[in-house]
Amino acid sequence: MNKNWRWLPAGIVPVVIVAAAVSGSAVADAQPQLPAKTAQELLEFVATSSDDAYSGTVEQSSDLGLPDIGMATPPGGTSSSDPTSMALELLTGDHTAQVYVDGPDKARVQVLDQLAQRDVVVNDTDAWYYDSQSNEATHAVLPDKDAAKAELEAKLQQKAAEYPELQNVPRTPAELTQTFLARIDPSTEVAVDGTSRVAGRSAYQLLLTPEDPATLIGSIAVSVDAETGVPLSVTVQAKGQDDPAFTAGFSAVDFSTPDAGIFDFTPPAGATVTEAPTADEARATLEAEGTPAEAPEKPTVIGEDWSTIVELPATSAGQLGLNLGDGEAAGMGEIMEIKPGMDPEEVAGAQALLQQALTEVDGGKALQTSLVSVLVTDDGRILAGAVGVDVLVAAAQQ
Amino acid sequence: MSGGTLAIETLGLTKVFGKQKAVNGVDLAVPRGSVFGFLGPNGSGKTTTIRMLLGLAAASSGEIRLLDGAMPKDARSVLPRVGALVEGPAIYPFLSGRANLQRFDAADRHTSPATRNARVDAALERVGLSHAAKKRAHAYSLGMKQRLGIANALLAPRDLLILDEPTNGLDPQGTREVRSLIRSLSDDGTTIFVSSHLLAEVEQMCDRIAVMSAGQLVAQGTLDELRSAGTARVRVATPDFADAHRVLSGLGLTPEPHGRDDVITAELSVPGLLPETVNAALVRADVRVRGFEASGASLEDRFVALTGEGFDVAG
Amino acid sequence: MLSEVTVLFRRLCTWAMIGALALIPILIAVVVRVSSDGSASGRGPAFLNSITENGLFVSLTALTVAIPLFLPLTIGVVAGDTIAGEANLGTLRYLLVAPAGRIRLLLVKYAGAALFCFVATLTVVITGAIIGALLFPVGPVTLLSGDTVGVGGYFGRLLLLALYVTVSLMGLSAIGLFISTLTTIPVGAMAATAALAAVAQILGALPQLEWLHPWLFTNYWLGFADFLRQPIVWSSFIDNAVLQAGYIAVFGTLAYGRFSTKDILS
Ligand SMILES: Nc1ncnc2c1ncn2[C@@H]1O[C@H](COP(=O)(O)OP(=O)(O)OP(=O)(O)O)[C@@H](O)[C@H]1O
Ligand SMILES: [Mg+2]
Numbered sequence: 001m002n003k004n005w006r007w008l009p010a011g012i013v014p015v016v017i018v019a020a021a022v023s024g025s026a027v028a029d030a031q032p033q034l035p036a037k038t039a040q041e042l043l044e045f046v047a048t049s050s051d052d053a054y055s056g057t058v059e060q061s062s063d064l065g066l067p068d069i070g071m072a073t074p075p076g077g078t079s080s081s082d083p084t085s086m087a088l089e090l091l092t093g094d095h096t097a098q099v100y101v102d103g104p105d106k107a108r109v110q111v112l113d114q115l116a117q118r119d120v121v122v123n124d125t126d127a128w129y130y131d132s133q134s135n136e137a138t139h140a141v142l143p144d145k146d147a148a149k150a151e152l153e154a155k156l157q158q159k160a161a162e163y164p165e166l167q168n169v170p171r172t173p174a175e176l177t178q179t180f181l182a183r184i185d186p187s188t189e190v191a192v193d194g195t196s197r198v199a200g201r202s203a204y205q206l207l208l209t210p211e212d213p214a215t216l217i218g219s220i221a222v223s224v225d226a227e228t229g230v231p232l233s234v235t236v237q238a239k240g241q242d243d244p245a246f247t248a249g250f251s252a253v254d255f256s257t258p259d260a261g262i263f264d265f266t267p268p269a270g271a272t273v274t275e276a277p278t279a280d281e282a283r284a285t286l287e288a289e290g291t292p293a294e295a296p297e298k299p300t301v302i303g304e305d306w307s308t309i310v311e312l313p314a315t316s317a318g319q320l321g322l323n324l325g326d327g328e329a330a331g332m333g334e335i336m337e338i339k340p341g342m343d344p345e346e347v348a349g350a351q352a353l354l355q356q357a358l359t360e361v362d363g364g365k366a367l368q369t370s371l372v373s374v375l376v377t378d379d380g381r382i383l384a385g386a387v388g389v390d391v392l393v394a395a396a397q398q
Numbered sequence: 399m400s401g402g403t404l405a406i407e408t409l410g411l412t413k414v415f416g417k418q419k420a421v422n423g424v425d426l427a428v429p430r431g432s433v434f435g436f437l438g439p440n441g442s443g444k445t446t447t448i449r450m451l452l453g454l455a456a457a458s459s460g461e462i463r464l465l466d467g468a469m470p471k472d473a474r475s476v477l478p479r480v481g482a483l484v485e486g487p488a489i490y491p492f493l494s495g496r497a498n499l500q501r502f503d504a505a506d507r508h509t510s511p512a513t514r515n516a517r518v519d520a521a522l523e524r525v526g527l528s529h530a531a532k533k534r535a536h537a538y539s540l541g542m543k544q545r546l547g548i549a550n551a552l553l554a555p556r557d558l559l560i561l562d563e564p565t566n567g568l569d570p571q572g573t574r575e576v577r578s579l580i581r582s583l584s585d586d587g588t589t590i591f592v593s594s595h596l597l598a599e600v601e602q603m604c605d606r607i608a609v610m611s612a613g614q615l616v617a618q619g620t621l622d623e624l625r626s627a628g629t630a631r632v633r634v635a636t637p638d639f640a641d642a643h644r645v646l647s648g649l650g651l652t653p654e655p656h657g658r659d660d661v662i663t664a665e666l667s668v669p670g671l672l673p674e675t676v677n678a679a680l681v682r683a684d685v686r687v688r689g690f691e692a693s694g695a696s697l698e699d700r701f702v703a704l705t706g707e708g709f710d711v712a713g
Numbered sequence: 714m715l716s717e718v719t720v721l722f723r724r725l726c727t728w729a730m731i732g733a734l735a736l737i738p739i740l741i742a743v744v745v746r747v748s749s750d751g752s753a754s755g756r757g758p759a760f761l762n763s764i765t766e767n768g769l770f771v772s773l774t775a776l777t778v779a780i781p782l783f784l785p786l787t788i789g790v791v792a793g794d795t796i797a798g799e800a801n802l803g804t805l806r807y808l809l810v811a812p813a814g815r816i817r818l819l820l821v822k823y824a825g826a827a828l829f830c831f832v833a834t835l836t837v838v839i840t841g842a843i844i845g846a847l848l849f850p851v852g853p854v855t856l857l858s859g860d861t862v863g864v865g866g867y868f869g870r871l872l873l874l875a876l877y878v879t880v881s882l883m884g885l886s887a888i889g890l891f892i893s894t895l896t897t898i899p900v901g902a903m904a905a906t907a908a909l910a911a912v913a914q915i916l917g918a919l920p921q922l923e924w925l926h927p928w929l930f931t932n933y934w935l936g937f938a939d940f941l942r943q944p945i946v947w948s949s950f951i952d953n954a955v956l957q958a959g960y961i962a963v964f965g966t967l968a969y970g971r972f973s974t975k976d977i978l979s
Contacts, residue, residue, distance in 0.1 A: 007970035488803030
């Protein structure tokens with residue numbers, strides 16, 4: 001009596017599932033046929049897309065060769081609003097975000113954390129940041145529509161120490177693309193590199209290859225939606241690394257105008273609301289404190305284009321909670337500022353990782369990732385850029 | 399399709415557990431309407447055969463036809479017409495006796511839910527459990543559980559009942575009830591296939607029997623056929639033990655002492671020797687006979703002969 | 714099916730497990746109530762700090778606590794018991810000669826386990842809401858996105874949550890069903906099922922096994938929070954449903970292969 005055929009379905013089903021999984025990704029890999037476009041046409045096409053309205057899910061992942069900070073934090077339960085560990089977490093972790101965009105003035109990015117969420121809402125001149133875990137909301141008034149972006153960029157840099165949350169938001173692929181396109185210089189090779197499918201849509205592949213030998217960036221690939229010109233994904237390849245160092249792209253996208261209600265944000269009852277001062281107010285405050293002389297306000301920019309280095313002034317390290325003392329071996333308490341209410345275990349874990357990641361270099365301590373290097377000098381300056389640590393050290397000594 | 403005359407038919411039925419052949423080439427033929435006794439020592443393969451008949455276990459080789467359907471292929475159409483008790487009853491201890499039966503009845507999708515309660519009550523009534531129907535089954539005694547198991551086999555009108563040791567654990571009244579139950583069911587035309595250790599019981603209930611030994615079928619036929627294959631014996635009660643022994647020996651018999659010095663038995667192993675001749679010889683020799691009994695071959699003897707020693711029979 | 718349900722829910726064991734699940738929110742609520750003077754330190758399970766402001770959050774805290782351990786444990790008990798329990802009692806043979814049909818029995822048993830998942834989840838959620846309402850103020854609920862829904866909308870979402878968690882547990886139930894066909898010792902099947910849930914969660918916590926994570930049936934267990942966003946994010950529900958369906962297909966056919974060829978010797 002042969003009843004073995006009854007085991008047949010159990011044999012077939014896994015095969016079918018694997019086949020479906022494989023063919024699913026094969027379909028995604030298939031290259032669509034699209035009318036040819038030159039690199040210049042594609043760049044212009046991207047520029048026209050800033051008025052578009054769309055929504056979708058963005059997946060971001062990075063492989064920077066850093067120790068995974070995720071290990072130090074319990075799943076589903078980090079409550080650290082500590083800027084350093086949060087920045088690190090956003091840098092190294094994988095994230096999923098819901099993105100809603102309606103033209104240049106309305107956007108909402110929701111970082112979907114496990115059992116938590118971080119929201120950034122920009123609605124004309126209002127910008128909100130909300131963290132469900134700490135139930136804290138930050139409100140900023142953007143001075144002027146056109147200048148808003150540039151102003152916000154500058155302000156983010158400027159206020160990184162004070163409100164690092166504002167910087168910790170993953171950008172939409174469109175914003176990222178803007179940042180990268182702004183850096184294109186004559187030495188950058190811009191090419192159209194075939195087509196691809198992203199989030200079920202046909203897209204052109206735009207490939208930027210910096211020639212600059214100093215930068216760590218190997219190449220940047222941008223998938224541009226063939227219909228709308230909206231950048232759908234960005235992949236940054238580091239020099240000498242096979243896997244992409246950073247990818248952010250839509251896993252699903254919908255080009256219909258999102259419900260206007262999405263951009264209305266009212267902080268929930270019981271939330272702590274902080275008003276971020278406008279740029280003018282901030283300047284005024286600092287001047288009133290009478291400290292203009294000793295605080296060179298603006299971060300210094302050294303070099304240009306791909307090997308741009310940003311230097312934050314001497315007070316920054318302390319404000320960021322990175323206090324290295326006078327070149328001595330930094331103790332735990334010195335590496336990171338411990339704030340009341342922080343989980344001691346978490347702090348210890350993050351500090352250990354930070355210490356592990358930092359290496360001693362000439363004149364300070366450095367963090368080297370495959371894409372970005374950060375140097376904290378013994379006198380408290382911070383230098384960062386997409387270049388090797390040696391370039392930073394050289395810049396710091398000038 | 400060997401006619402409609404056989405309720406159970408097996409051909410070369412074999413079940414192998416590892417290296418052991420628990421059932422080995424069994425050819426059963428159970429006529430419709432018969433009360434069929436299935437006998438065999440412990441571990442001879444009776445329950446294993448029944449499991450295969452009911453499709454619970456797959457046969458290693460061989461064929462089974464049950465009520466003219468092939469098993470286990472036609473189980474869906476055959477089993478609703480078969481009531482079974484296999485290796486004792488099994489119950490949900492946390493349910494009442496009635497709820498247990500309702501559960502098993504509901505498991506058969508052919509039964510009508512509308513008549514379920516009535517049929518369950520009738521089955522309980524039949525095995526004398528009506529009064530304990532609401533009691534949780536874990537509080538049932540061994541015999542009560544056994545009755546519940548029989549009731550389960552009787553939930554619907556059946557063409558065939560397969561009962562594995564149905565009187566196990568029953569009190570004398572219960573045993574008698576079961577016996578008369580089987581007889582009345584048989585009168586209604588139900589074929590009954592019953593395995594048992596109790597030879598006396600089988601002798602009283604069954605018209606046909608089969609004997610298993612170490613997985614093999616060693617005999618099959620009507621009671622009389624089996625009995626006649628054996629030899630009659632005489633039993634003499636006498637105070638003159640030594641004289642009686644001498645007379646019987648003189649007739650060519652082999653008397654067996656019975657552990658008592660006033661009873662002597664002997665098999666009528668000499669062809670043509672009749673019991674009355676034996677009695678006359680005893681009287682002639684002035685042996686005082688207190689009692690004389692001549693019996694046909696007992697089933698028990700037949701079994702010992704068929705299955706070897708060590709057949710551990712109760713009663 | 715009805716008969717299966719009545720048997721399942723007439724067992725003391727089933728009610729003991731449901732009672733234990735109901736105890737989770739009650740315990741959380743009472744402990745928070747008793748010690749509510751202290752300022753929340755930001756530690757502990759998600760939503761814990763919101764309880765004092767809104768009692769309805771007890772449901773969510775309890776669900777978060779119950780999902781990794783208690784729910785899989787009880788589902789392990791129910792799913793592991795499905796076939797092995799009947800085999801152990803010996804009732805399996807009577808169900809099969811009734812005849813229940815082996816495939817039908819598997820399906821009914823699986824449906825019973827699924828129903829238990831739903832009832833168990835609902836118990837946690839509803840007990841949480843009730844005890845929360847008794848001990849703390851209630852009001853409109855703040856979602857993860859900072860938006861606010863009224864009590865009615867919140868209950869709609871709770872129902873969705875229960876559905877999500879039930880779907881999440883379907884894969885584990887299928888695994889339990891399969892393991893249950895392998896043995897006649899229900900405790901073994903229960904322990905093995907619950908242990909698998911633990912193993913999957915441990916594997917899911919190891920970043921070195923990142924490639925494996927999307928294939929683990931525990932992968933989306935905490936994704937129920939997507940129903941607490943505004944607008945609701947359905948992607949994890951769909952991914953989860955597809956994943957669980959895969960597990961059901963694999964272990965369902967395995968259970969079928971095993972059970973339909975198995976000799977019932979108990
Ligand atoms: N599950 C099993 N695995 C291995 N061997 C088994 C199994 N079940 C039964 N056997 C063997 O098969 C043989 C027949 O067993 P079975 O239960 O059929 O005997 P039986 O005639 O019903 O005995 P009893 O009169 O004690 O009920 C025995 O030798 C037993 O050891
Ligand atoms: Mg037996």
